[in-house]
Structure formats: structure tokens, C-alpha cells
Amino acid sequence: MQEPTPEEYRRRYEALKAQGQAAPSGTFMPTPEIIPEAGVVARETVPPGWYWSRRLARGETLRIVNDTGRASVSVLLWNARDISERFNPADTVKVQWTARVGGGRLLLSDMGRALAAITGDTGGFHDCLAGGSTPGSNVRKYGGAFHRNSHDNFLLAAAKHGMTPRDIGPCISFFAPVVTDQAGKLLWQDTRRPGQHVDLRAEMDLIIALSNCPHPLDPETIGPDAPVSLVLWQHPAAPEDWCRTATAEARRAFENNDAYRAQAGAA
Amino acid sequence: MNARDLADRVEDHVIPARAPWSGLVRRGQTIRIEDSHGQQAVDTLFYNAHDHNERYDAQATLAAQGHAYVEKGTPVLSNRGNVMAVMIADTSGAHDTSAGACSCEANTVRFGHHTRYMHACRENFLLALAPHGMDKRDIVSNINFFMNVPVLPNGDLAIVDGLSKPGDYVELRAAMDLLCVISNCPQVNNPCNGFNPTPIRVIIRDGG
Numbered sequence: 001m002q003e004p005t006p007e008e009y010r011r012r013y014e015a016l017k018a019q020g021q022a023a024p025s026g027t028f029m030p031t032p033e034i035i036p037e038a039g040v041v042a043r044e045t046v047p048p049g050w051y052w053s054r055r056l057a058r059g060e061t062l063r064i065v066n067d068t069g070r071a072s073v074s075v076l077l078w079n080a081r082d083i084s085e086r087f088n089p090a091d092t093v094k095v096q097w098t099a100r101v102g103g104g105r106l107l108l109s110d111m112g113r114a115l116a117a118i119t120g121d122t123g124g125f126h127d128c129l130a131g132g133s134t135p136g137s138n139v140r141k142y143g144g145a146f147h148r149n150s151h152d153n154f155l156l157a158a159a160k161h162g163m164t165p166r167d168i169g170p171c172i173s174f175f176a177p178v179v180t181d182q183a184g185k186l187l188w189q190d191t192r193r194p195g196q197h198v199d200l201r202a203e204m205d206l207i208i209a210l211s212n213c214p215h216p217l218d219p220e221t222i223g224p225d226a227p228v229s230l231v232l233w234q235h236p237a238a239p240e241d242w243c244r245t246a247t248a249e250a251r252r253a254f255e256n257n258d259a260y261r262a263q264a265g266a267a
Numbered sequence: 268m269n270a271r272d273l274a275d276r277v278e279d280h281v282i283p284a285r286a287p288w289s290g291l292v293r294r295g296q297t298i299r300i301e302d303s304h305g306q307q308a309v310d311t312l313f314y315n316a317h318d319h320n321e322r323y324d325a326q327a328t329l330a331a332q333g334h335a336y337v338e339k340g341t342p343v344l345s346n347r348g349n350v351m352a353v354m355i356a357d358t359s360g361a362h363d364t365s366a367g368a369c370s371c372e373a374n375t376v377r378f379g380h381h382t383r384y385m386h387a388c389r390e391n392f393l394l395a396l397a398p399h400g401m402d403k404r405d406i407v408s409n410i411n412f413f414m415n416v417p418v419l420p421n422g423d424l425a426i427v428d429g430l431s432k433p434g435d436y437v438e439l440r441a442a443m444d445l446l447c448v449i450s451n452c453p454q455v456n457n458p459c460n461g462f463n464p465t466p467i468r469v470i471i472r473d474g475g
Contacts, residue, residue: 006462090367090408100422112372131326136348170326170408180418184335216330252376
């Protein structure tokens, strides 16, 4: 086969870009507002400033509820069968042509597979660019007053699954309304309301770590003060699963998931 | 660049198109990365030379400066919040740190399964990290010098034509002893290399 010319590569890219930045096809049917009690596997309340981690089985859905509307929740994900595969926010935004990763979108791994789908989202704004809080961001925000931070929370959560600092990559922060202006300045455009939730459906067996600390760009100055509620539940995927079919990129990521799952011992 | 500029250079490398490179930059030294032919993305990672668990942190760097791109004056932060380097010169502008490195696997999702067997930056990173005892778990979001990825107010994000002209360069002064790992990006499925990967030049000098 003859190698395409630079002009042919450019035409292909422009076609992919036009398609990728068009609205996803079909209608996103989010998970129900009210979770059927029969499907609930576990419930938890994560206190302000604290972390939580758990193994999630493929098909389980984790709802994160911003009860007060004041919290932001930073999240890391790993393939439970092979922790060298983990959440990759760069691929997540690049592959899906958007920094605004919300309902219907995928959280992609570094291996071109979907770790989770955002099957419900009443929050709308989530951040993949500026990360979670760190000891340094806390000093900038709070001066000498000690508050817990997501960097240290992730270290603790990962350690309890046998992981080390090198297993901690960049994160996604839910309920973190960061937008860029034309010049690239990062702005906090607060749209959070009490009771907003996101649903993350595990697309392979996962380890998830979650940190309930204010985002570094949140202008608040009082530190963590808002609990978040978690509900782990079983919500069977619809026969026509929008998260899987809305875009060509989503279909290809799930093709990679299917091929991986067909291997012996894989999730 | 003129000769006097570079009188104190201690290393001078041409990195072929599509190739990896790694090297040490000592505290106080300056690394210049020259886009010799223009429009060439240079995927770059930094590690503390004495403790590789301390490494570049793209998200902490952006959160601290409140701005979505790496530019002149940007302090490059580590995952421990320390300043690893500061960008002290930039003749081009538009350096991304949110879109990461290309990989064979992500290429299949972005461009189609037929692109799996094309060389990619993560392959270069893995080859460059191996002699230093590191592997895939040590790879984090990198800086893409000369890669133009505007993030629009509506969230749209895409790689577009680079702004760099032949000979444009960036310079970073190391604030700690650094291991610098580079992939001279081989990607031809998007405009990050003008659809034609070309050699770059790396110069390390004592002054700056």
C-alpha cells in the first residue's frame, strides 16, 4: 500500500476533526434520577477532606452526589487486573476533541480503552486540566492553615491497594467548573448546585480512588467543609448504549475493550 | 542564534526525526530545544535526576499559573510542588501540556485501527526511560513544545497547525538536577509535525 501524502493525511485529519467536534449522534439517555433500591450494592458518605477507594466490578455504577453543591471530587482509576493501565486525562480530552468531559463521554486509559462511561451527569462541568489540590496549592490558598489535599489522599488510597507514588498520574475533578478564556486563562465559572450527581459506569474491573477536597482553582478559602454521598449500584446498560455508540471514537475504544476482554485473564 | 550566545554550551545534539533522547541537565544549566525546521512537536518529560519518583506534574503547573499553556516565565512544577525549571526564553509561543503523548493504542481510537502499527511518542518514551530503570507506570502527562492545542471557551480542544518557524527555540533553566526525556514526535495523522517529522536540536549550556 502506498504511503499517503502529507496532503492526504491533512484531509483525513480535517475530516476526523469536523466529525469529532460535531455534536455526538443520537440522544443521550442518562441514568434515572432515582436509583432503584433493589440495585444498590453499597452506600458511603465521604467526609470533607477525605478519600475513599474501592474495587468496582465491570457493569457497576458509582454515583457521586454533591449534596451541598460546594464540593469538588478528584478521581483516579486503574485497571484492577493490571494497574499499569490507568486513567489518562490527556487522551480523554484529545481523543474526544473536548476539554468538557461530561455526560455520555468516556474516561479513557492510556491503552486506548474505556475505563468508565459517564452515564449520568447533572453537574455538567468537570476538569481534566488543572488537577486536584496539592500541599502547594493549599499553601497558596490557605497560607499556614492545614487542610487535607487530594495529592496526599491519592497517595494514601493507592498505598492501600499496593500501589506507590509512581502509580499516581493526573486526575479528573468532578464538579470543578474550570473554563478557559480566549487567551487561555483558567476561570472558575461556578454552576454547582446542591444535589448534582455524576454516574460512572465501570467498563472493566477497576480500582477507583476518590478525594473530596476543594479544587485548587475554587476561590473558596475555608478549606474542605462539604461531605459527598456515594451510591454503588447495578444499572444494566440499555440495548442501544449511547455512551458506546455516540461517536466513532467511542465505538473504537469499546472495540478495544471487547478485544481485551476476549483475552484469557483480562477484565 | 549567534556564536556568543552558545559559547558556554556543554552539549549539542541533533535529534533525528521520530527519535527518542534523554540527558541530564544540572541545576543552573539551561536546556535549549530548537525546532530546527519548524512545526515539530517535541514531547518532553522531566524527572528529578536523583529521585525519579519526583517528576513533572502538568496539572499542578497549570493550576499554579492559572493558565492553560506553557509559556515564557512558566515555572515547571513537580508532583511534589517543587520548581523543576523555568522557561526563560520562547521565540514561538503555543506550547501544550494537556494533550499528552501519542501512543499506538490511542492512535487506534483517534485515527482508526489501521494506525496501530505506526511509531508513536510513547514508544520513544518507553525506550528512553528503560535505561533509567523506568517503565510505563512512570509516564505522566508531558509538555509538548511547539504543539499548538487551543482550548476554546466552549471546551473544544484540537491540535492545529504549529506556530513555530525554522530555528525557533525555547530555553528552560533547571532549578534542580534534571533527567530530561524527549520524543521527537513521529505523528503524521495530525498537524503537530506539519505532517512531516523533522530533526530538532538540543543544546545544554552552563549559563543562560
